[in-house]
Amino acid sequence: MGTPPFIIVAIDGGAASGKSSTSRLLAERFNLLHVDTGSFYRQLTSELLRCSVAYTDITAIQSALTNLQLTTRLNGRSAQMLIGGQPAGDEIRGQQINANVSHYAAIPAVRAALLAYQRGQVDVAKQHGFRGLVMEGRDIGSVIFPDADFRFFLHADPIERAKRRAAEGRQDSIAERDRLDTSRKNAPLVVPSGATDIDSTFLTLEQVVEKLAALIAAKIT
Ligand code: CDP
Ligand code: CDP
Numbered sequence: 001m002g003t004p005p006f007i008i009v010a011i012d013g014g015a016a017s018g019k020s021s022t023s024r025l026l027a028e029r030f031n032l033l034h035v036d037t038g039s040f041y042r043q044l045t046s047e048l049l050r051c052s053v054a055y056t057d058i059t060a061i062q063s064a065l066t067n068l069q070l071t072t073r074l075n076g077r078s079a080q081m082l083i084g085g086q087p088a089g090d091e092i093r094g095q096q097i098n099a100n101v102s103h104y105a106a107i108p109a110v111r112a113a114l115l116a117y118q119r120g121q122v123d124v125a126k127q128h129g130f131r132g133l134v135m136e137g138r139d140i141g142s143v144i145f146p147d148a149d150f151r152f153f154l155h156a157d158p159i160e161r162a163k164r165r166a167a168e169g170r171q172d173s174i175a176e177r178d179r180l181d182t183s184r185k186n187a188p189l190v191v192p193s194g195a196t197d198i199d200s201t202f203l204t205l206e207q208v209v210e211k212l213a214a215l216i217a218a219k220i221t
Contacts, residue, residue: 006131007131007132007133007150008145008148009023009133009135009148009152009212010144010150010152011023011136011137011140011141012139012142012151012195013136014154014158014161015173015174015178016164016165016172017154017200018200018205019036019136019137019154022136022205022208022212023134023135023136024077024078026213029209030216032130032131032134033074033079033124033125033128033133034134034136037114037135037137038136038137040117040118041104041110042092042093043081043083044083044110044114045100045104046088046089046092047083048064049096058107061110062109070083071085072120072121093170095172095173098177101177102176102180105184107186108186118135119144119145121133138187138188139187141195150215150219151194152197152198153196154200154208155197155199155200155201156201157201158174161174162175198212
């Protein structure tokens with residue numbers, strides 16, 4: 001028997017729609033590398049804020065992004081991005097980043113700085129012997145991997161999503177981030193054509209995972 005083909009699973013959706021929890025469980029089930037691209041945008045935002053580069057100052061952003069050194073180390077099954085050798089801190093999940101990240105993520109130079117790095121996660125997954133990767137974000141099925149083997153889009157009612165965040169004890173700007181992410185010109189949050197659209201408003205996390213896992217298993221086994 002030969003090596004099974006490498007698979008790419010793309011998961012997109014709005015804020016707190018369940019992307020990370022679902023991706024982590026799928027990664028475990030199918031031996032995939034888990035890549036949370038939202039954490040990359042958060043980390044880059046944190047770095048630009050640390051350097052006092054405002055999202056309105058495109059020239060300063062471009063200059064800060066020159067010579068950006070991005071490498072990867074594994075944290076369990078998840079890819080952890082290092083900027084200049086440094087991992088993200090806990091602040092990337094805090095309110096300051098929640099309030100700023102979508103502004104930075106709308107800037108073409110910021111998206112361009114992460115594009116090749118994200119696609120390069122295929123090599124990271126292969127080097128570490130994973131069977132494939134599951135990448136989550138806003139533009140994975142539309143821009144990063146439009147030819148992914150599986151493309152899913154997770155929906156959930158905004159009120160339910162706010163409740164899920166609150167249950168985690170976290171404050172978030174869900175509606176505002178969705179508004180900015182959907183309305184930007186460059187790689188907006190859209191349901192990619194041909195993607196499987198799942199409304200998880202009335203589903204538990206386990207039910208969502210079972211649905212996606214069944215669709216994946218049916219095609220790869
Ligand atoms: O976890 P949550 O869904 O709340 O957000 P996230 O996935 O951590 O993403 C944070 C922000 O990064 C989003 O609101 C987008 O502005 C941006 N993002 C993006 O533009 N493209 C991606 N592929 C992933 C995230
Ligand atoms: O990554 P994203 O921001 O899209 O969402 P998440 O961080 O995976 O999910 C936010 C919260 O909602 C987590 O605490 C999940 O356990 C929970 N969740 C849920 O209650 N029901 C679902 N169907 C999916 C997620």
